[in-house]
Amino acid sequence: MTNQWDSTSEHLLRGLAPQVLGAVARRFRDFSSAEDAVQEAMIAAFTQWPQQGVPDNPRGWLIQVASRRLTDQMRSEIARRERETAVAAETESLTSPAEIELDMDPDDTLILLFMCCHPALTPSSAIALTLRAVGGLTTAEIANAFLVPEATMAQRISRAKQTIKASSIPFRLPSPLERTERLPAVLHVLYLIFSEGYASSIGSHLQRFDLAREAIRLARNTKTLLPNNAEVAGLLALMLLTDARRGARTGRDEELIPLDRQDRSLWDREEISEGIDLLTAALAKGSVDLYQLQAAIAAVHDEAARAEDTDWPQILALYELLKRVAPTPMVTLNHAIAAAMVHGPAKGLELLKALDRDPRVASHYRLDSVRAHLLEKTGDHQAAIKHYRIAAARTTSIPERNYLITQAARLAGD
């Protein structure tokens, strides 16, 4: 018995990937080989199911195929060793596909997530491995998303797997204490995926894989696995409340449109209301963290029908909280903007002075671009032009540079 392959099937297949990998890795106790075998099973499904239909038990089908691949591989590995050493005792330790129960432990996906976002991995390896093992993306899709050759991405993934193997991280659910310790790393990886997707959704790379959507999907799945965790909910809310403005943040020539000049009718109302609901529920749980606070700030912006309706005193209060939770220079910078909106640009400029001595941000373009913006508000156009130009020379983002050059030119032409 099979079912018709349709537009939802691909989604189904991707959702199954981490469950299948979890089940196979648990049985064979070899994450790295299991991962390869599951990828092969996924490719087999992608090529066979559209023609032959989706099997009644798609997860079982994938586990079977992956296990068979893995068993074959182990057999030939043993055969090779036998030829070399004439030792033939290990065949018995093989698990045959028939012995693989087609059950699934709901925690498998969670184990995978914690494993892929392990602090032993560099951010780029953790991202690549998470997208492949938990997201079920192919290496080609991940390579496309990061605009690197597929072979390069394959190496990155394979190195990440080796790192996991070498560090002998056990394939088991972290204890509640370990989970609390390691959750920030998981959330950070998901946030980085979103951030990369958001950055790359501007520009001439229209064919790139949509990482922002993928990050939202992964965060949603994580929320399902950890339903009572307020930090996960806060991160998902932040993603939704930011992504909601995607359609309005660029103009016809892909030029950046700042928040206060965006056409708010283009904002995605559904994403906003989902984000606000999530955030409200998360905040009701008591403690506030970095993501919840950022989500709260995004929500205040999203709730204003017009830029001039923005509740800046509330945003200022939220930045003051954020300064305590995460005292980073970027928070100080944004805090200065909010203070300027409430108390006038002179107040904002005064707060920026503290950052001139901070080596982490003193030569960062954002400091100059905010200063230029505030100087313009005070009416000092010459100084504003100077700082817009310094910022334009320092940014590493093309849309941002174009925006800043345009601002300087606009004032210079006054």
Place this chain on the structure above:
Amino acid sequence: MKYILMMNTMKAGHDVLNWPKKDFQAHIGFMMSVNKELHGRGELVSAEGLSFPDQAKLVRAGKDGKPVTDGIFPESKEFLAGFWIIDVDSPQRAYEIAATVSAAPGPGGTPLNMPIEVRQVMSGPPPEML
């Protein structure tokens, strides 16, 4: 983040043509092993060597697209000999790779200490948050 590492050589530096075979082979072997290492770490986006400046043409807007200058341009002291585009986790890692290739062996195995220009490849802006 992506970086381009540009390997500049002096115009006068045609001397590679006269290197002893052993030294030249060591140089090529070094470059190959660097590329292999970068690929193995999943950091290599591309690596290209460029033909000698003798082959270069200078083109400017014009009716027929005919090169206006052949070969070596008198105003340039240095030429781009090749470049790498790498995708790494930090600027420090980019500088580290640049320092490695800078020390490629020259005649007698002495490090060349070539100047390597490191420039970040532009990307999109991050979300309006931290």
